[in-house]
Amino acid sequence: MTEHKKVYGIGAEFSSPAELMHAAEKVRDAGFKRWDVHSPFPIHGMDRAMGLGKSWLSAVVFVGGLTGFLTGVFLQFIPSTFIYPMIVHGKPTGFMTVPAFLPIMFELTILLSAFACVGGLCVFTQLPKWYHPVFNWERFTRVTDDGYFLVIEARDPKFSETKTRQFLTELGGAHITLVHD
Helix, strand or coil, rough: CCCCCCCEEEEEEEEHHHHHHHHHHHHHHHHHCCCCCCCCCCCCCCHHHHCCEEEEHHCCCCCHHHHHHHHHHHHHHHHHHCCCCCCCCCCCCHHHHHHHHHHHHHHHHHHHHHHHHHHHHHHCCCCCCCCCCHHCHHHHHHHCCCCEEEECCCCCCCCCHHHHHHHHHHHEEEEEEEECC
């Protein structure tokens, strides 16, 4: 009795970054939504070829930095202005003490920005991910050396096993393989 495995998608291998870029543009223009490219290094312009927008990571880092800054402000101004307003050696209290508080505000801004950046990056890239279905594809081991791959997922609304295979063949893909989960 044969074991039936769930289909993850169809993958194709391309011989160069330029071919992969051209294929990505054609897949984008064909209206596919659930697909990805894999290469041993970042390819300049691939985000535009895939139709990807600006990342939201900068907004997450900004919110983290703003949180750190406001935390520094409140942790210093509230005690020194309202809870324990104490004049020591003629130093002023209230808003006039800002220069003394700047290092703490700066450090907390940088610290929470860095934490937000690492946390947001892990969430957006779904890390750590110890398993991915494309790891089952034998030729995919070349992706770290000299392989350029494009995988269209089966959950894409336009996915059809035969039509997608034919489409990837027309794009010049080699070793077109059905990738199982």
